[in-house]
Amino acid sequence: AQSVTQLGSHVSVSEGALVLLRCNYSSSVPPYLFWYVQYPNQGLQLLLKYTTGATLVKGINGFEAEFKKSETSFHLTKPSAHMSDAAEYFCAVSEAGANSKLTFGKGITLSVRP
Amino acid sequence: GAGVSQSPRYKVAKRGQDVALRCDPISGHVSLFWYQQALGQGPEFLTYFQNEAQLDKSGLPSDRFFAERPEGSVSTLKIQRTQQEDSAVYLCASSQVGFSGNTIYFGEGSWLTVV
Numbered sequence: 510a511q512s513v514t515q516l517g518s519h520v521s522v523s524e525g526a527l528v529l530l531r532c533n534y535s536s537s538v539p540p541y542l543f544w545y546v547q548y549p550n551q552g553l554q555l556l557l558k559y560t561t562g563a564t565l566v567k568g569i570n571g572f573e574a575e576f577k578k579s580e581t582s583f584h585l586t587k588p589s590a591h592m593s594d595a596a597e598y599f600c601a602v603s604e605a606g607a608n609s610k611l612t613f614g615k616g617i618t619l620s621v622r623p
Numbered sequence: 624g625a626g627v628s629q630s631p632r633y634k635v636a637k638r639g640q641d642v643a644l645r646c647d648p649i650s651g652h653v654s655l656f657w658y659q660q661a662l663g664q665g666p667e668f669l670t671y672f673q674n675e676a677q678l679d680k681s682g683l684p685s686d687r688f689f690a691e692r693p694e695g696s697v698s699t700l701k702i703q704r705t706q707q708e709d710s711a712v713y714l715c716a717s718s719q720v721g722f723s724g725n726t727i728y729f730g731e732g733s734w735l736t737v738v
Contacts, residue, residue: 513665545729552627552714552729553666599665610656610679611727613665 511536511602513614521620528587530617532574532600535581542583543601543611544574553599559583570594595621625649627730629715635736636705644700644733646715655698656727657690658714666714672698705737 512535522528534540541560545553557568564576570593574585583600597618601611628647636642648655654673658666659682669688671679674695683690687705692698702709712732718725 518663550731552731553716554729555726558726601665610668610671611658611666612668615663615665 511540511604511612513600513602513612515600515614515617517617518615519618519620521622522590523622524592525589528572528585528590528594528619530585530598530600530619532583532585532614533581534583534600534602536602536604538604541603542574542576543603544568544572544583544585545599545601545613547597547599547616549596556585556598590619590621592621592623595619627715627717627728629713629730629733631733632731633734633736635738638706638737639704640737641701641703642705642735644702644713644715644735646698646700646730648696648698648715648717649728651719652717652728653695653720654718654725654727655692656716656718657698657700658716658729659684660712660714660732662711669700669713702735705735707737710735710737 514533543558544556547553556572557566559566559576567573572587597616599616600614603611630645657669660666668682670690672692687703689701712734714732716727716729718727
C-alpha cells in the first residue's frame with residue numbers, strides 16, 4: 510500500500526521568498542512521484558514528475574523537486590515566489606510497473622504575501 | 624476538444640436522487656480514471672478504464688456507484704440514491720496509455736452537492 514504525507518495544510522510566504530512544500534511517501538515498491546497544482550475552480554495541473562533517472566527534476570513555472578530515497582521525500586521548491594503561485598499543491602505517488610493509479614496527499618494551500 | 628471535458632460542472636441533487644456525470648477524455652487516450660475529492664482533501668481514486676474495460680473499481684465506495692465506458696471513449700459515473708456524504712468534486716482524468724508514470728490529464732471536475 511502507498512501513502513503520502515503532506516505536513517501542515519497552509520504555507521504563507523512573501524513574494525520573492527523561497528517556497529518549500531514538503532512531501533513524504535510510503536511505498537513498498539519503487540515509486541513514481543508527482544506534484545500537481547490546483548487553482549480555484551480548476552482541475553489539477555501537473556507541475557513535475559519523477560519516474561527514473563536524475564533525482565532532481567525541474568517542472569513548469571520554475572518549480573523543482575528532489576527525490577531522496579533514504580528520506581522517502583519529494584519536497585517541492587521554488588527559489589522566488591510569485592503572487593501567481595498562490596494555489597493548492599498536491600503530492601502524489603504511484604507504483605512503478607502498475608497502472609497509473611495515483612495516491613494523493615491532502616494538499617497544501619500556498620499563500621503569497623505582497 | 625484539447626482537454627478533458629466534464630459535465631455538468633455543477634449539480635445540486637436532492638437526497639435519494641440519481642445523478643449521472645459525464646467525462647469526455649482527450650481524443651485517443653486509452654486510459655480513463657475517476658477520482659473523488661471531498662472538501663479540504665486530496666483526490667481519492669474511484670475507478671480505472673483501459674479502453675472499454677474497467678480494470679480496477681476498488682475505490683468505488685458502495686454499490687450505489689457505477690461507472691461505464693461502453694465504446695472506449697466517453698465515460699459516465701452514475702450515483703444512485705445519493706446521500707449527503709456523496710457531496711464532493713468528481714474528477715475525470717485520462718492518459719495515453721496505462722503504464723505507470725505516464726502523464727495524467729485532469730478535467731475541471733463536476734461539483735456535486737446533495738441536499
